[in-house]
Amino acid sequence: MKKLVLGFAAAAFGFAAVSASAEEHVVRIGTEGAYPPFNYIDAEGNLVGFDIDVANALCDAAGFECELVVQDWDGIIPGLLARRYDAIIASMSITEERKEVVDFTEKYYATPAKFVKADDRDLDIPDDISEANDTLSGMAIGVQRATVHENFLRDNFGDADIRVYATQDEANLDLVNGRVDLVMADSVVLLEGFLETEEGEGYSFVGPDYIEEQWHGEGIGIAVRKGEDDLREALNAAIEEIRETGTYQEINAKYFDFDVYGD
Amino acid sequence: MLPDLRGYGWMLWEGLQLTLLVGLASLLLAILLGLLGAWAKLGASRIARGIAGTYTTVVRGVPELLLILLVFYGTPTLIQNTAARWGTPVYINLDPFVSGVLTLGFIYGAFATEVFRGAFLAVPPGQIEAARACGMSRHLTFRRIVLPQVWRFALPGLGNVWMVLIKATALISVIQLDELMRKTQIAVGATKLPFTFYFVASLMYLGITVASMLLQQRFEAMANRGVRRA
Amino acid sequence: MNLALVLDSLPQLLSGLLVTLEITAWALALGLAASIPLALMRVSTNPVLRLPVFGFIFYFRGTPLLVQLFLIYYGSGQFRPELEALGLWVYFREPYFCAVLTLTLNTAAYTAEILRGSIQAVPFGEIEAARACGMSRGLLYRRIILPKAFRLALPAYSNEVVFLFQATSLVSIITLLDLTGVARVMVARTFAVYELYIAAGLLYLACTYLILWVLRKVEYRLSGHLRPREAEPARPDLSPAGLP
Numbered sequence: 101m102k103k104l105v106l107g108f109a110a111a112a113f114g115f116a117a118v119s120a121s122a123e124e125h126v127v128r129i130g131t132e133g134a135y136p137p138f139n140y141i142d143a144e145g146n147l148v149g150f151d152i153d154v155a156n157a158l159c160d161a162a163g164f165e166c167e168l169v170v171q172d173w174d175g176i177i178p179g180l181l182a183r184r185y186d187a188i189i190a191s192m193s194i195t196e197e198r199k200e201v202v203d204f205t206e207k208y209y210a211t212p213a214k215f216v217k218a219d220d221r222d223l224d225i226p227d228d229i230s231e232a233n234d235t236l237s238g239m240a241i242g243v244q245r246a247t248v249h250e251n252f253l254r255d256n257f258g259d260a261d262i263r264v265y266a267t268q269d270e271a272n273l274d275l276v277n278g279r280v281d282l283v284m285a286d287s288v289v290l291l292e293g294f295l296e297t298e299e300g301e302g303y304s305f306v307g308p309d310y311i312e313e314q315w316h317g318e319g320i321g322i323a324v325r326k327g328e329d330d331l332r333e334a335l336n337a338a339i340e341e342i343r344e345t346g347t348y349q350e351i352n353a354k355y356f357d358f359d360v361y362g363d
Numbered sequence: 364m365l366p367d368l369r370g371y372g373w374m375l376w377e378g379l380q381l382t383l384l385v386g387l388a389s390l391l392l393a394i395l396l397g398l399l400g401a402w403a404k405l406g407a408s409r410i411a412r413g414i415a416g417t418y419t420t421v422v423r424g425v426p427e428l429l430l431i432l433l434v435f436y437g438t439p440t441l442i443q444n445t446a447a448r449w450g451t452p453v454y455i456n457l458d459p460f461v462s463g464v465l466t467l468g469f470i471y472g473a474f475a476t477e478v479f480r481g482a483f484l485a486v487p488p489g490q491i492e493a494a495r496a497c498g499m500s501r502h503l504t505f506r507r508i509v510l511p512q513v514w515r516f517a518l519p520g521l522g523n524v525w526m527v528l529i530k531a532t533a534l535i536s537v538i539q540l541d542e543l544m545r546k547t548q549i550a551v552g553a554t555k556l557p558f559t560f561y562f563v564a565s566l567m568y569l570g571i572t573v574a575s576m577l578l579q580q581r582f583e584a585m586a587n588r589g590v591r592r593a
Numbered sequence: 594m595n596l597a598l599v600l601d602s603l604p605q606l607l608s609g610l611l612v613t614l615e616i617t618a619w620a621l622a623l624g625l626a627a628s629i630p631l632a633l634m635r636v637s638t639n640p641v642l643r644l645p646v647f648g649f650i651f652y653f654r655g656t657p658l659l660v661q662l663f664l665i666y667y668g669s670g671q672f673r674p675e676l677e678a679l680g681l682w683v684y685f686r687e688p689y690f691c692a693v694l695t696l697t698l699n700t701a702a703y704t705a706e707i708l709r710g711s712i713q714a715v716p717f718g719e720i721e722a723a724r725a726c727g728m729s730r731g732l733l734y735r736r737i738i739l740p741k742a743f744r745l746a747l748p749a750y751s752n753e754v755v756f757l758f759q760a761t762s763l764v765s766i767i768t769l770l771d772l773t774g775v776a777r778v779m780v781a782r783t784f785a786v787y788e789l790y791i792a793a794g795l796l797y798l799a800c801t802y803l804i805l806w807v808l809r810k811v812e813y814r815l816s817g818h819l820r821p822r823e824a825e826p827a828r829p830d831l832s833p834a835g836l837p
Contacts, residue, residue: 432790
C-alpha cells in the first residue's frame with residue numbers, strides 16, 4: 101500500500117512539474133512563525149527570520165514562485181502530508197524518525213542543543229548524559245512540543261519532569277515564571293530569542309552542547325513529501341547555489357556573528 | 364480606565380472580527396446540519412435515524428478540542444490514505460478557516476439537531492391534521508404551518524447553541540486561525556503581559572455574549588409576535 | 594489503520610485518562626461545594642451579596658474556558674511578586690493547581706446558575722406552607738428549598754458534569770498530560786494522527802456515557818416518590834398509620 105501512495109504522489113508531482121513549464125509553478129512552503137530568530141512574526145504581522153530569508157533566496161535560485169504558509173509546530177509534518185504545503189522550511193532537524201515519513205534535503209544549517217537556567221540557580225550539568233539524568237532527576241524541564249529536543253529529553257532524561265509547550269516562547273515564559281527549572285532548545289534559538297532579550301537577563305546556558313545524531317540528526321534540512329525527488333533535488337541545487345553565490349553568507353551575517361552552517 | 368495595549372489593540376480588533384466570522388459561518392452550517400439531523404431522526408428511514416443517532420451520540424461524547432485536532436490533522440490523512448488504497452489519489456487542502464468552520468459546524472450541528480427535533484415535536488399534531496384536512500399539500504403544510512412555528516420553538520435553543528459555539532471558537536486557535544484568541548497569544552508573546560491581554564480578550568468575548576443576549580431577546584420578541592400571552 | 598500501535602499506546606492513554614478523571618473529580622467536588630453558597634448569595638435580596646456573585650457568574654459563563662485557563666496560568670506570572678509575598682506562588686507555579694482552580698471556578702459559576710434556577714423554581718406554596726408551620730429561614734432552606742432544588746437541578750447538573758469532564762481536555766494546553774495531552778505527545782512521535790486521536794476519542798466517549806448512565810441511576814433513585822407506583826403484589830399494611 102505504501103508503494104501505491106508513493107507511486108501516486110510521484111505521478112501527481114510529475115504532472116505538476118510538466119504543467120509548470122506552461123504556467124508559473126507555485127511552491128507552498130510551510131513554516132512555524134514562532135521560532136525567533138529563524139522564523140517569527142514581527143509586530144507588523146510580517147513573517148520574518150533566517151529561515152524566511154533562506155526560503156526566499158532558495159525560491160529565487162530555483163526559479164519557483166513561493167508562497168509561505170504558517171503552521172503550528174506540532175502539526176507541521178501532518179500538514180505537509182495533508183498537502184497544505186509542499187516543503188517545510190522551519191528549522192527542522194533531519195532525524196531518522198522523521199525520515200520514515202518525509203524526505204529531507206541536505207542540511208542548510210546546524211547548531212547544537214543546550215539547556216538554559218537562571219543565574220541564581222546553583223546547578224551544574226555533567227557532560228555524561230546518564231550522570232546528567234541523575235542530576236536533573238525530578239526537575240521540571242520545559243521544551244517545545246513535537247521537537248527533537250522533546251524526544252531527546254524523553255529518551256535520555258526520563259527521571260525529569262518534562263513539560264511540553266506549544267511554542268518556545270511559552271516555555272521561556274514559564275522559565276521566567278519559575279515554573280520550570282530549565283528549558284532545552286536549539287542554542288541559537290535560546291541565545292537570540294531569549295538570552296539576548298530583556299526577559300533573558302539573569303539567565304544563561306548550562307551544561308554541554310548536545311549534538312547526538314540519533315536525536316538531533318544531521319543538521320537542519322528542508323522536508324518534502326516522500327518520493328518528490330524533483331522538488332528535493334531542485335532545493336538541494338538551490339542550497340548549493342546560494343552558498344556559492346554568497347547569498348547564504350549575506351543572510352548569515354544579517355542574523356548572526358558566527359557561521360551557522362556548521363562543519 | 365483602559366490598559367496600555369502597546370499598539371496591539373488593532374490586532375485584537377482584527378481577531379475579534381475573524382472570531383465573529385468563523386462563529387457565524389459555523390452557526391449557519393450547524394443550522395443546516397441540525398435541520399438535516401432532525402429530519403433524519405424524525406423520519407421513517409431506519410438508516411437515516413441510525414446515522415443521525417450515531418452522529419449526535421459521538422459528537423456529544425468527545426471533547427471539542429480532540430474533535431478539532433482530529434478533523435484538522437487526522438481527516439485529510441485518513442481520507443488520502445483510504446483513497447490511495449482504493450486507487451484514486453485525492454488531495455485535500457483545508458485552510459484553517461474552512462476546517463475550523465467545518466469542525467465547529469459539525470460539532471454544534473449535533474446540538475442543533477436536538478434543538479430542531481424538540482421544536483418539530485412541539486408543533487401540535489392537531490394543527491398539522493387540520494391543515495391536511497383543509498386540503499393543504501404536505502409541502503404547503505410544512506411551509507405555512509410547521510416551519511413558522513419551528514422557528515419560534517427553536518430560537519431559545521439556537522441562542523444557547525450560539526453562545527456555546529462563539530466561546531468554542533477560541534479553541535480554533537490551536538489550528539492557527541488568526542482569531543481573537545490567537546491574536547492575543549501573539550500579543551502576549553511580544554509584550555510579555557499575559558494577564559493584561561487575556562483579560563482584555565475575555566472582556567471582548569463577554570461583549571459578544573452581551574450583544575448576543577440582547578439580539579436574542581429581539582429575535583424572540585419578533586418570532587413571538589402574534590402569540591397570545593396570558 | 595495501525596492497530597498494533599494503538600494497542601501499544603493503550604497503557605499510556607489509560608494513565609492519561611486517570612489524570613483526566615482525577616482533575617474532573619477535584620473540580621467537581623470543589624465547584625459543587627462553592628456553588629451552594631454562591632447560589633444562595635445570588636438569590637439574596639441584599640445587593641451587596643447578590644451583585645458580586647452575579648458578576649462572577651456572568652464573567653465565567655460569558656467567556657471561553659480557554660481564555661480563563663490562560664488568564665490564570667500565564668496571567669498569574671504577571672503578578673508573581675505579589676503572589677510570592679502572599680505565599681500563594683507555590684500553588685500558582687503548579688500547572689495542576691491552575692488547571693483545577695480554573696475548572697473549579699468555571700463549574701462553580703455554571704452550577705450556581707443551575708441551582709439559582711431550581712431554587713427559584715421551588716413552588717411558592719411549599720415555602721408558604723413551611724413558613725406557616727413556623728420554620729425559621731435556615732430550617733426552611735435546609736429542609737424544604739435546598740433538597741427540592743437539588744432534585745430539580747439534577748438533569749441540568751448531569752449535563753454540567755459531562756461538559757466539565759470533556760472540558761478537562763484543555764489542560765493539555767498548559768503542559769498537563771491528561772488523555773488529550775498523552776495522545777498529542779504520542780502523535781508528535783509516531784505521526785499516527787487519526788489512529789491515536791480516534792482511540793482517545795473512544796475512551797472519552799465510553800467515559801461520558803458511563804458517567805451519564807450513573808447519573809441517570811441517581812436521578813431515578815431520587816425521584817422514586819414522583820413515579821407512578823409500579824404494580825406490586827398487594828401486601829397487608831402492618832405499619833401504624835402515619836409511619837412509613
